[in-house]
Amino acid sequence: MILPFLWMISSSLKTRSQVWVFPPDWIPDPVQWHNYVEALSGLPFHVYTFNTLRITIPVLLGTLLTASMCGYGFARMRFPGRDTLFMVFLSVLMLPAIVTMIPVFVMFTHLGWVNTLKPLIIPPILGGGPFNVFLFRQFFRTIPNELSDAARMDGCGDLYIYWRIILPLSRPVLATVAIFTFLANWNDFIGPLLYLQSDSKKTIALGLATFLGLYSTNWELLMAAATAVTIPALILFLFCQRYFVEGVVLTGLQGV
Amino acid sequence: MAPIATSIMDAARWRRVQRTLAGYFFISPGLLGIALFLVGPLIYSFWLSLTEWDIISPPVFVGLENFRTAFLDDKLFWVSLYVTVRYTLVAVPLTLFAALAAALLLDLNLLGISGFRAIYYLPAMTPAVASVVLWRWIFNSEFGLLNYILDFVGLPKVEWLISADVVMYSFWIMALWSIGPMMIIFLAGLHGVPRTLYEAAEVDGANAWRKLWAVTIPQLSPVILFNLVIGLINTFQVFTAGYLLTAGGPKNATLFYVLYTYRNAFEWLKMGYAASLSWVLFAIVMVMTLFIFRSLGRAVHYEAG
Numbered sequence: 001m002i003l004p005f006l007w008m009i010s011s012s013l014k015t016r017s018q019v020w021v022f023p024p025d026w027i028p029d030p031v032q033w034h035n036y037v038e039a040l041s042g043l044p045f046h047v048y049t050f051n052t053l054r055i056t057i058p059v060l061l062g063t064l065l066t067a068s069m070c071g072y073g074f075a076r077m078r079f080p081g082r083d084t085l086f087m088v089f090l091s092v093l094m095l096p097a098i099v100t101m102i103p104v105f106v107m108f109t110h111l112g113w114v115n116t117l118k119p120l121i122i123p124p125i126l127g128g129g130p131f132n133v134f135l136f137r138q139f140f141r142t143i144p145n146e147l148s149d150a151a152r153m154d155g156c157g158d159l160y161i162y163w164r165i166i167l168p169l170s171r172p173v174l175a176t177v178a179i180f181t182f183l184a185n186w187n188d189f190i191g192p193l194l195y196l197q198s199d200s201k202k203t204i205a206l207g208l209a210t211f212l213g214l215y216s217t218n219w220e221l222l223m224a225a226a227t228a229v230t231i232p233a234l235i236l237f238l239f240c241q242r243y244f245v246e247g248v249v250l251t252g253l254q255g256v
Numbered sequence: 257m258a259p260i261a262t263s264i265m266d267a268a269r270w271r272r273v274q275r276t277l278a279g280y281f282f283i284s285p286g287l288l289g290i291a292l293f294l295v296g297p298l299i300y301s302f303w304l305s306l307t308e309w310d311i312i313s314p315p316v317f318v319g320l321e322n323f324r325t326a327f328l329d330d331k332l333f334w335v336s337l338y339v340t341v342r343y344t345l346v347a348v349p350l351t352l353f354a355a356l357a358a359a360l361l362l363d364l365n366l367l368g369i370s371g372f373r374a375i376y377y378l379p380a381m382t383p384a385v386a387s388v389v390l391w392r393w394i395f396n397s398e399f400g401l402l403n404y405i406l407d408f409v410g411l412p413k414v415e416w417l418i419s420a421d422v423v424m425y426s427f428w429i430m431a432l433w434s435i436g437p438m439m440i441i442f443l444a445g446l447h448g449v450p451r452t453l454y455e456a457a458e459v460d461g462a463n464a465w466r467k468l469w470a471v472t473i474p475q476l477s478p479v480i481l482f483n484l485v486i487g488l489i490n491t492f493q494v495f496t497a498g499y500l501l502t503a504g505g506p507k508n509a510t511l512f513y514v515l516y517t518y519r520n521a522f523e524w525l526k527m528g529y530a531a532s533l534s535w536v537l538f539a540i541v542m543v544m545t546l547f548i549f550r551s552l553g554r555a556v557h558y559e560a561g
Contacts, residue, residue: 001375004433007401008390022399023407066285073282079275082283089286092294096493096541098514099534102521103297103304109311127289158278187383189496194522208385209500212392219393226386233381241374 012036012223019219032220039224042215047200048207055117055203056185059124063181064174067128071136072162076148086137089130097190105194119195120188124181132177139173140166176243179236186233204229304531311525322532333533335508336516343424343512344491347431352483355435359442360472373443377436387430388500392417395426402429417502420509427510430497438483445479446472477556484552485545492541513537 006026011019012035013028040046074086108119127133147169148161156164167174192206202210208229215221280287305322309315326333358376379387394401395416403413416426453471462470473480495514498504504511504519517537521530 001378001433004390004394004401005378007394011393020399023404024399024401066289070283070286073279077275077279077282079279082279085283085287088290092290094489094541094545095294096489096514096534096537098493098517099301099538100294100297102527102531102534103300104293105522106300106304106311106527107297123289123293125285126292127286130286133286158282162282183381187385189384189500205383205385208383208389212385212389212500219396219399222389223393226389229386230382233383234378237377237381238374241377 008223008227011219012227014220016218016220035220035224036228039211039221040228042221042225043207043211044199045204045207045225045228048202048204051117051196051201052186052203052205055120056182058121059185060178060181062121062125063128063132064178065128066125067132067177068136068167068170068174069162070127070133071140072158072166074133075137075140076161076166077158089133092130101190101194108195114195115197115201117196117201120185120191124185128177129181132181135173135177136170139170143169172243175240179240179243182236183233301531301534304528305535306532307528308526309528311527315528318528322529323536325529326532326536332508332511332516336511336513339424339509339511340492340494340513343427343494344488346424346428347491348484348487350428351431351435351438352480352487354432355438355483356442356476356480358435359439359446360468362439362443363446373440376439379434380436384496385500387434388497391426391430391497392501418506420505420507423502423506423509427494427497431491438487441483442476442479445476449475481548481552481556485548488544488548489541492537492544 010026010028013031013033014025014035015028015030015032018025018028070089074082074089104119104123105114108114113119143166147165151161151165187205188203189205189209192203193209196202196206199210208225211225212222304315306317306319307315308318308322362373362376382390397403397413397415397418400416402416406413414422417423449472453475454467457467457471493514494512495518498510498512498515499518502510504515513533514537517530517533520526520533
């Protein structure tokens with residue numbers, strides 16, 4: 001499992017001639033830190049990073065808001081059609097992405113949104129993705145009803161209960177959804193590939209793919225770029241590890 | 257008397273209407289998303305699948321012609337379907353088994369568990385493009401890590417990405433590398449097995465192997481089913497690796513179905529044909545999922561209540 005990563009880091013710190021040695025050396029000598037500088041300045045990675053953040057941050061905030069709202073509606077309110085609609089939400093998970101990708105692309109072409117960041121920001125915000133709604137719903141169902149009943153007795157409306165009582169109690173699920181959403185957007189390739197064409201609009205993942213095309217045999221630079229792109233996701237993971245497992249436990253497989 | 261009764265009834269009805277409106281208010285972002293980016297596009301895509309369209313000139317209605325072409329005339333359609341099914345038939349059981357084995361090992365808690373959990377999850381954290389870059393170097397015929405290992409144990413070098421006969425093995429190896437998410441789900445499932453069942457089995461004198469088969473596997477069967485279905489759906493849609501690592505080659509040996517559909521739509525601008533292909537995929541995934549639920553659903557053990 002870990003071997004490929006060691007190989008990546010080791011290769012990223014070698015000289016060009018040391019990369020082309022068989023059998024390979026594991027310890028780079030001398031260590032070439034400047035590979036990273038060279039790789040990251042080979043293409044405008046700072047622009048790519050900025051674009052990625054411009055997508056990731058609004059999507060993250062929007063997803064947390066709308067997915068938790070939907071989750072609240074499905075978990076804590078009663079209204080006709082609720083369970084049917086929830087099944088519709090869940091069945092979306094079975095739909096291959098390519099089926100809607102084609103018509104949605106045509107739609108955005110008509111709107112003139114191709115080569116803007118909008119197609120990557122607006123759809124995920126609306127509803128926040130069925131899986132996230134599911135996570136929120138499962139979590140909200142575990143919060144005792146007494147709390148919201150008491151507030152209702154005092155004359156509080158659902159918006160107040162959602163915002164002031166339920167959300168503050170939901171830090172674990174908020175963290176889990178935030179992490180999943182951040183990663184999905186940080187790592188997404190096919191969305192940017194479809195919609196972003198000019199260099200000034202590209203995201204990190206798409207930029208790395210361009211880099212792969214341009215420097216296809218400069219392995220030390222490619223490995224440096226790949227390592228650099230992976231590091232933010234790794235740091236996030238190491239700090240938030242427990243939320244991943246909590247997220248899975250939350251899906252409450254036994255209760256599906 | 258009567259007016260008071262009506263007003264009470266009115267109040268009750270009014271409260272019900274209010275509650276329904278409030279409920280729909282909360283799920284409205286999701287409903288809007290589903291209407292705009294799911295139901296609308298699905299209808300549109302179904303219409304597109306009955307047309308011939310290059311995006312530039314207006315679409316021409318051709319009825320079921322696209323489906324006829326795919327099934328009868330398009331050799332690449334069958335190639336891509338074969339490639340995808342072949343990949344799936346090995347990758348899904350392989351990853352399912354490996355993920356379960358890894359989860360069982362981790363559940364024994366022999367070593368610091370969280371560290372190992374992190375290591376297994378690392379590949380899933382790596383951006384897909386970064387892992388493609390990494391694997392291209394690992395599979396490099398001359399200087400790659402894999403051939404170094406083969407050389408080390410005295411085996412001949414393999415043309416991992418160049419030979420059409422071998423390239424699928426490379427993809428299976430990559431699939432094996434990213435079992436982390438599946439494994440975490442198994443691990444969570446294992447934590448949910450009641451300890452009392454193991455204690456009861458021990459009282460009956462069951463050994464570790466017997467406990468695995470009589471307690472763990474039946475208790476875990478809903479999780480296995482879940483992983484199987486999700487694994488199938490995801491594996492059938494593999495795209496990025498085929499697109500970036502091999503571009504469908506060599507000799508179309510990794511022309512995965514979604515990659516072929518993508519090319520039809522966005523490289524050759526055959527939007528109508530691509531829409532038909534996507535509906536065929538949708539139908540396959542649906543039938544597959546329903547079939548699994550029908551045939552295995554009964555064998556799955558659910559806790560009463």
